[in-house]
Amino acid sequence: MAGVTFAKGGVHPAEHKELTEHLAIEEMPPPAEVALPLSMHFGAPAKAVVQKKQEVQEGDVVATVEKGLGATIHSSVTGTVKAIEPRPHPTMVRCDAIIIERDPAAPPRVYEPVDWLKLSGEQLLARVKEAGIVGLGGAGFPTHVKLSPPPTAKVDTLILNGAECEPYLTTDHRLMVEMPQKVVEGAKVLLKILGIREAVIGIELNKPDAINAMNKAAEAASGSDATIRVQGMTVKYPQGSEKQLIYALTGRSVPGGGLPFDVGVIVQNISTTLAVFEAATLNKPLYEKVVTFSGRGIKRQANLKVKVGTVLSDVVNYLGGTTPDLLKIVSGGPMMGFAISTLDVPIVKTSSGVLFLDKTETDVSPHGPCIHCGWCIEACPMGLQPKEVAIYVEAGKGHLTEKFGVFDCFECGCCAFVCPARRPLVQFARLAKMAIKRGR
Amino acid sequence: MATQWAVSVSPHVRKGTTTSQIMWTVSASLIPVMLLSIYNFGLRALFITLASVISCVVVEAISQKALGRPVSSKDGSAVLTGILMAFVIPPGVPYWLPAIGAVAAIFINKELMGGLGFNVWNPALVGRALLTASFPVYMTAAWIPSRAVSNVPIDQYVWGGLDAVSTATPLYVLRHYGFEALTQQFGSIGTIYQNFFVGFKPGCIGETSGVLILLGGLFLLLRGIITWHIPVSTIASVAVMSWIFGGNTWFSGDPLVHVLSGGVMLGAFYMATDYVTSPTVKPGQIVFGIGVGVLTVLIRLKGGYPEGVCYAILLMNCLTPALDEWFKPKRFAPPKQAPVMATK
Ligand code: SF4
Ligand code: SF4
Numbered sequence: 024m025a026g027v028t029f030a031k032g033g034v035h036p037a038e039h040k041e042l043t044e045h046l047a048i049e050e051m052p053p054p055a056e057v058a059l060p061l062s063m064h065f066g067a068p069a070k071a072v073v074q075k076k077q078e079v080q081e082g083d084v085v086a087t088v089e090k091g092l093g094a095t096i097h098s099s100v101t102g103t104v105k106a107i108e109p110r111p112h113p114t115m116v117r118c119d120a121i122i123i124e125r126d127p128a129a130p131p132r133v134y135e136p137v138d139w140l141k142l143s144g145e146q147l148l149a150r151v152k153e154a155g156i157v158g159l160g161g162a163g164f165p166t167h168v169k170l171s172p173p174p175t176a177k178v179d180t181l182i183l184n185g186a187e188c189e190p191y192l193t194t195d196h197r198l199m200v201e202m203p204q205k206v207v208e209g210a211k212v213l214l215k216i217l218g219i220r221e222a223v224i225g226i227e228l229n230k231p232d233a234i235n236a237m238n239k240a241a242e243a244a245s246g247s248d249a250t251i252r253v254q255g256m257t258v259k260y261p262q263g264s265e266k267q268l269i270y271a272l273t274g275r276s277v278p279g280g281g282l283p284f285d286v287g288v289i290v291q292n293i294s295t296t297l298a299v300f301e302a303a304t305l306n307k308p309l310y311e312k313v314v315t316f317s318g319r320g321i322k323r324q325a326n327l328k329v330k331v332g333t334v335l336s337d338v339v340n341y342l343g344g345t346t347p348d349l350l351k352i353v354s355g356g357p358m359m360g361f362a363i364s365t366l367d368v369p370i371v372k373t374s375s376g377v378l379f380l381d382k383t384e385t386d387v388s389p390h391g392p393c394i395h396c397g398w399c400i401e402a403c404p405m406g407l408q409p410k411e412v413a414i415y416v417e418a419g420k421g422h423l424t425e426k427f428g429v430f431d432c433f434e435c436g437c438c439a440f441v442c443p444a445r446r447p448l449v450q451f452a453r454l455a456k457m458a459i460k461r462g463r
Numbered sequence: 464m465a466t467q468w469a470v471s472v473s474p475h476v477r478k479g480t481t482t483s484q485i486m487w488t489v490s491a492s493l494i495p496v497m498l499l500s501i502y503n504f505g506l507r508a509l510f511i512t513l514a515s516v517i518s519c520v521v522v523e524a525i526s527q528k529a530l531g532r533p534v535s536s537k538d539g540s541a542v543l544t545g546i547l548m549a550f551v552i553p554p555g556v557p558y559w560l561p562a563i564g565a566v567a568a569i570f571i572n573k574e575l576m577g578g579l580g581f582n583v584w585n586p587a588l589v590g591r592a593l594l595t596a597s598f599p600v601y602m603t604a605a606w607i608p609s610r611a612v613s614n615v616p617i618d619q620y621v622w623g624g625l626d627a628v629s630t631a632t633p634l635y636v637l638r639h640y641g642f643e644a645l646t647q648q649f650g651s652i653g654t655i656y657q658n659f660f661v662g663f664k665p666g667c668i669g670e671t672s673g674v675l676i677l678l679g680g681l682f683l684l685l686r687g688i689i690t691w692h693i694p695v696s697t698i699a700s701v702a703v704m705s706w707i708f709g710g711n712t713w714f715s716g717d718p719l720v721h722v723l724s725g726g727v728m729l730g731a732f733y734m735a736t737d738y739v740t741s742p743t744v745k746p747g748q749i750v751f752g753i754g755v756g757v758l759t760v761l762i763r764l765k766g767g768y769p770e771g772v773c774y775a776i777l778l779m780n781c782l783t784p785a786l787d788e789w790f791k792p793k794r795f796a797p798p799k800q801a802p803v804m805a806t807k
Contacts, residue, residue, distance in 0.1 A: 030795050036476050190476065266796060279798030351469040362470040386477045387469045391538065392580040394482055397743025406794040410743070428794050436474030443482045450472040
């Protein structure tokens with residue numbers, strides 16, 4: 024299968040997937056305590072609906088969003104609410120969190136399968152909303168909102184994002200290899216909700232086993248009600264970013280400021296699709312997820328199924344601790360993830376991986392002046408000029424950079440990745456956007 | 464756990480190549496050229512180069528101290544400027560001459576403009592241009608015949624006076640006495656091609672050997688440090704222009720003699736490709752290269768100097784910002800409406 028790819032730019036970072044790609048998903052025993060941040064989705068923080076000392080069951084609603092964008096939060100363990108207090112957060116520094124102490128005697132909750140085929144699209148959509156599902160790959164945009172495009176949009180294609188183009192991360196890879204039928208079934212649920220029949224699953228060619236497994240499952244599931252096919256994609260970062268993915272798979276370009284449904288497409292990632300599957304077929308809310316723990320700074324690497332809210336230090340203990348050469352901890356992939364400074368942060372819905380990078384894997388050397396090599400321009404998948412933006416920001420003229428299209432910059436990091444002067448170009452782009460909004 | 468881990472912005476992984484690696488790799492790729500030059504012109508070639516490198520590094524360090532910037536000698540950029548500046552001056556100049564060039568190249572042209580990355584003109588060529596303007600006698604007459612064709616002992620010129628050693632460069636002969644004279648002085652056209660290609664001819668320290676510069680350039684191409692766009696467009700346009708206009712009648716010039724003479728090869732692979740002073744985007748680079756080639760031949764045939772590469776590149780350097788603007792990359796899927804332009 025020849026790979027399709029996006030229009031311009033892109034880079035080839037070392038993959039490091041060999042650390043975890045062959046490790047079967049392993050379930051981590053539930054921790055003694057979980058911390059559920061009220062903000063782990065795009066939109067306003069949820070409001071706690073439980074009180075201190077209240078007893079909760081695994082899967083119970085503990086926080087909701089009444090209006091506006093947001094997602095319901097469920098308890099990931101059975102136990103007692105110990106506190107509602109600010110805790111460290113992987114991307115927001117600190118955020119209020121519901122702390123639940125697990126009752127060690129309580130058995131895990133069992134969900135009975137239900138026949139989702141009897142449910143209508145609206146009923147399924149309501150399930151997705153009740154299950155608190157958000158986009159699990161990135162910013163955590165509420166999935167039920169994404170699945171409700173305005174009636175003017177003519178959506179005809181569902182894209183499942185199996186690119187997993189960030190180095191190190193292998194969760195979607197393992198899910199596709201180990202439970203392809205569930206993923207495909209989830210896709211069918213999504214198709215029913217959207218009222219369409221075409222789905223494309225894009226997978227980078229560095230995962231032949233996943234392509235194989237998904238191909239078989241997709242063929243078996245395709246029929247009169249759905250056409251699901253797998254498309255191999257060139258191994259190139261950022262193949263999995265929404266606009267690049269849509270272009271690679273359909274040849275359509277989402278204009279700046281637009282959304283995928285403007286070109287008739289809805290994109291979901293593999294983990295999200297699996298969560299949709301569980302919501303529809305088991306009525307199970309989203310409070311567990313598979314996360315890749317990798318990098319040479321931790322004793323044992325793994326693809327772990329963990330409870331949302333599990334504090335990182337518990338995971339680290341479970342995996343045997345960190346190594347002395349550990350230099351940086353990153354929540355997410357190494358290209359777009361956030362560096363974190365404490366092991367007290369919990370795993371949230373949007374965590375796809377946590378990387379423990381040692382000094383051979385990451386680079387914290389200081390940056391120098393721009394030497395105009397133009398490599399950043401060549402690398403930018405949006406055809407921007409990162410170096411110009413950076414020079415403007417350094418000169419205190421960040422507010423004048425709109426003409427360079429900084430708002431198209433989705434902070435993929437390709438530019439900074441190639442920069443020989445090690446310039447923090449993503450940071451400069453962020454500062455430029457802030458300066459434009461501020462007007463100076 | 465009390466350990467504090469590094470916290471910095473994404474991305475957290477980087478491609479291997481750094482600025483200083485680039486500078487040192489380019490410098491290293493010039494070692495063969497240096498060795499041949501020592502063989503050609505004796506140890507004086509090496510000592511002039513060292514004088515140039517040391518002056519550039521010292522001038523850079525002093526200017527940075529004076530201007531309150533961190534001293535950046537380790538990044539290798541001053542070393543590379545030193546090598547390249549020495550490579551475009553004649554081997555017979557006095558040892559103090561490169562120091563003056565270094566002040567122009569590094570202090571005035573680079574540090575006063577804001578340091579590495581802010582200079583408009585190629586530093587090595589600014590050095591050479593200033594020296595040519597201020598010391599025309601040295602810069603146009605201090606040639607040494609190649610030892611390969613003149614059988615002079617290797618150290619003859621290390622400390623010796625300069626009057627005795629003067630010879631004329633092929634371009635000078637070509638310019639003032641024509642093609643006939645060239646073949647009289649440097650042998651049949653076959654011998655000329657051969658010696659010019661290998662580098663056995665009088666000329667600037669690092670400009671004589673077409674083949675070694677080509678090899679160094681190919682090495683940089685393979686390492687991804689330069690791309691073909693500037694060297695190929697420069698050399699091709701020199702060839703075409705000299706073929707059309709370089710002979711007694713139209714379309715009768717000898718492109719090979721022009722390409723292998725003077726600074727075309729070194730200029731195309733090492734000077735015009737300088738990141739800071741050349742366009743960042745490919746179409747701009749091709750136009751830049753064509754400009755360099757056309758201006759070079761124009762100066763050679765019609766201008767006041769027998770050689771034009773240095774000024775051609777410096778002139779095109781001025782156009783670099785404009786070329787970058789004209790050929791700026793096409794954006795992928797920009798917004799439907801144009802963004803509101805900021806006005807001030
Ligand atoms: S971070 Fe922004 S500017 Fe840099 S390559 Fe990605 S989209 Fe382009
Ligand atoms: S990659 Fe870095 S050094 Fe090169 S042009 Fe871009 S910002 Fe400048």
